[in-house]
Amino acid sequence: MIDTHVHFWNFDPVRDNWINDDMKIIRKDFAPENILDIYSELNIKGCIAVQASQSEEENHFLLKLAAQHEIIKGIVGWVDLLNPHLDERLSYWQNYKTIKGWRHVLQAENRDFILNPVFIAGVKQLKKYNYTYDLLCYHNQLEAIIQLVDQIPDQPFVLDHCGKPDVKSQDLKKWTANINTLAANPHVQCKVSGLLAEADWQNWTEKELFNCFDVIFEAFGPERVMYGSDWPVMLISRPYQEWFNLVNKYTERFTVAERRLIFSDNAKAFYRV
Template sequence: MIDTHVHFWNYDAVRDSWITEEMQAIRKDFAPKDLIQPFSDLKIEGCIAVQANQSEAENHFLLSLAEQSELIKGIVGWIDLRILDLEERLHYWSAFKLIKGWRHVLQAENDEFILNPEFIAGLQKLKQFNYTYDLLVYHSQLPSLIKMVDQVPNQAFVLDHCGKPNIKSGEIQEWAANIKTLAQNPNVHCKLSGLLAEADWAKWTENEMFKIFDVIFENFGTERVLYGSDWPVMLISRPYADWFYLVNKYAAQFTTEERTSVFSGNAKRFYQL
């Protein structure tokens, strides 16, 4: 089994200002060694380490961690897709085979950024290097995201955290309609991850989560959904095993082959592990 979405960091109060006081549980360092026990207990083979800091130094940081730990099977790094020498930088990073793709924190940007011609031109250069691209947006940004991915045919995309539906309010109809549209693009996959942070951290219910799961699997099927956790961010709500067992309980309705796809096969294909 592969967890397709984990983060590592050496906590810095200024750089990591997004980690608010209410997130006290994650205002500290997190390293691969902290995953050894939960992964061992649950028989999870490894993970995809996803950028948390928007600098190329982050790529070197994650690569250095991967040298120390076999748990890291692939890396989703950061690069500025709008720079003039993008192809040169992509060529440089292509020598580091553990880097499988890239991500920008689009949830912090406006719609103009998502649809910026320079940004889209950068996305169009990724295919020649066989790079994937992780899509991190809020549910309100999905309409712009749909327009964006349609301009980059044949690029392998994966939606992080199911497009961050507003679980807390229960208003998911518009999100569900946008997910249906987005999923019609066969190049877009979806990570079943990060949902605990979008719910009431203390009081979310299994039923709330399964309503989201229903929409995701109805539209992406078991062949385009990747299991992920968003550890350590998810720790603001529950221990790692709680999320794993929740997904596992829902997946009990699937065939053995379908469960294998969700928990490992899709990740191995998508990220070319």
């Protein structure tokens, strides 16, 4: 099994100011050593380390960890997609085969950024180097995300955290419609990850989460959904095992082959690991 979405960091209160006082449990360092026992217990054999800081230094930090820890099978890094010398930077990063794709924290940007022709041109260059792109956005940004991916029809995309639906309010109607539109693009996949952060951290219910799972699996099918944890962010709500067990329970309705896709094969194919 592959966990397609984990973060590692040496906590810096200035750089990581998004980790506020309500998130005290993750205001500290997180390294591969902190999750190895859990992975061993659950028989998870590898992970994709995703950028948590928007700098090229982050790529080197994750590459160093990957060189030390076999569990890291791939990296989703950060590169400035607005850089006029982007092609040169992508060519440089080709030297590091552990980097499989890129991500920008679009949830912190506005519609004009997402649809900036320079940004879109930057994403278009990724295909030349066989890179993937992780889409990180809130549910109220999905219409712009749809317009983005429609302009780059052959780029492999994956939607992080189900597009961050409003799990807490369960106001899912518009999110559902946008997910269905996005999923109509065969080049877009989806990570079942990150939903605990969008729920009432201490008082969510299984039904609230499964309502979101229903939409994702109906839209994308098990052929385009991959398991992710969003560790350690998800620790603000529950221990790792509880999230894993929740996804495991929901997917019991699928065949053995379909579960293998969700927990392993889709990730291996998408990130080429």
